[in-house]
Amino acid sequence: MTVEPIRVLVNGEASNAVATTDRGLLYGDGLFETIACVDGKLQLWHLHMQRLQAGCERLGLGDIDIDALRDECLGLVDGVVRGVLKVIITRGTGGRGYRPPEDVTATRIVQLHDWPMHPESAHAQGISTIICNTRLGQNPSLAGMKHLNRLEQVMARREWNDEAIREGLMLDNTGHVIEGTMSNVFLVRKGRLLTPDLTRCGVAGIMRAHVMGLAAQENMTVDIRAITLTELQQADEVFVCNSLIAIWPVRRVDDTTFEKGPLTTRLQACLARANDDSIT
Numbered sequence: 001m002t003v004e005p006i007r008v009l010v011n012g013e014a015s016n017a018v019a020t021t022d023r024g025l026l027y028g029d030g031l032f033e034t035i036a037c038v039d040g041k042l043q044l045w046h047l048h049m050q051r052l053q054a055g056c057e058r059l060g061l062g063d064i065d066i067d068a069l070r071d072e073c074l075g076l077v078d079g080v081v082r083g084v085l086k087v088i089i090t091r092g093t094g095g096r097g098y099r100p101p102e103d104v105t106a107t108r109i110v111q112l113h114d115w116p117m118h119p120e121s122a123h124a125q126g127i128s129t130i131i132c133n134t135r136l137g138q139n140p141s142l143a144g145m146k147h148l149n150r151l152e153q154v155m156a157r158r159e160w161n162d163e164a165i166r167e168g169l170m171l172d173n174t175g176h177v178i179e180g181t182m183s184n185v186f187l188v189r190k191g192r193l194l195t196p197d198l199t200r201c202g203v204a205g206i207m208r209a210h211v212m213g214l215a216a217q218e219n220m221t222v223d224i225r226a227i228t229l230t231e232l233q234q235a236d237e238v239f240v241c242n243s244l245i246a247i248w249p250v251r252r253v254d255d256t257t258f259e260k261g262p263l264t265t266r267l268q269a270c271l272a273r274a275n276d277d278s279i280t
Contacts, residue, residue: 007112009072022107023100024090028149030107031055033206035073036243037083037112042073044243047206052089055145061091061106069108076112084113084244090148116244118166123268126249126260127166129240131229132156132181136172136201144204153181167240169232169253172201177227180240183248184208185227188237188263193222207241214270220263237261246271 008016023029033052036043049066056064073085088109094101134156156168167180178196179185184205187194193215198204215222232238238250238258247268249260 007076009076009108009110011108012068012072018090018107018109019093021093021095022090023092023094023104024088024107024148027098028147029059029100030061030088030090030148031059032089032146032148033087034243035085035087037077037080037085039082040074040077040080042077042085044206044210045070047209048087048243051146051204051206052087055147056089056106058141058145059091059147061089062104064089064106064108069110072108072110076110080112082115084115086111086113088148118245122166122248123246126251126258127240128164128252129167129169129180129250130160130165130254132159132168132170134159134170136170136178138172138174138200140200143201144198146203156181166248167250169240171229175229177229177232178202179205183240183242183245185232186211186239186241187227187232187235188261189231189235191221191263193220193263194227194231194235195222195224196227197225205242207243207246210274211241211247211267211271214267214274218266218270220267237264239264239267 010018018025031052033048035048053064056062069087073087077083077085090107091100092104092107094104134152136152156170159168167183169180169185170178172178176196177185179202185196195208196202212222232253233256235258238253239247240250241247247264249264251258251260
């Protein structure tokens with residue numbers, strides 16, 4: 001008999017169930033991280049944990065036992081050549097109503113998923129995207145965090161079924177470019193990198209931070225500011241990034257086309273040879 005490997009842990013135990021009173025289920029009261037696993041190593045682990053701990057502090061979820069979490073994650077990915085690890089932290093169970101009890105114990109969920117099948121052409125040649133109709137609401141108190149409420153992204157992702165479209169770009173309710181449904185966005189204009197200001201909405205992605213760090217090492221200027229749709233359309237280069245796809249050049253946004261330019265290519269090469277900050 002073949003024994004299936006453990007793919008889900010809840011508070012350190014093999015399980016596929018959480019309490020129906022868990023506040024993550026009831027209210028989206030929690031956070032998550034999506035971590036690439038390559039050859040049993042957890043990529044950019046320390047950056048993920050820094051964001052997770054900062055988010056827990058902002059939401060008042062309490063301290064997370066990072067050592068225990070690391071051991072659980074490494075146990076799940078032992079021997080995995082390529083996979084996706086999802087870490088979910090919720091406020092735990094806390095009765096009915098929005099006001100959380102003062103004394104709650106966080107729920108810790110770790111899931112191992114198969115690596116998504118994306119065409120190699122997405123990395124090499126680039127992708128086509130659309131501008132989504134769904135807008136991101138502004139809320140500085142939640143901006144930057146990867147909290148569990150992803151309804152805006154779910155609604156945006158329902159807007160297309162065309163396999164030729166690999167991503168949708170999202171604007172905020174003032175019409176500024178913020179991010180993709182699953183990625184962060186960079187532009188190149190006149191030799192400078194631009195990425196949207198995420199102090200009012202959007203997710204401050206781990207790969208976004210990693211790319212900006214690499215750009216600084218390469219003496220590339222990175223401007224973080226509000227970006228209009230017109231600026232996006234007039235960019236010399238556009239690319240999107242996240243922890244799983246790394247960097248995808250954008251070749252089309254609706255009817256506007258772009259070339260895969262030298263800065264995008266250079267940053268892809270930097271990522272390929274960079275210290276990946278992994279643990280094993």
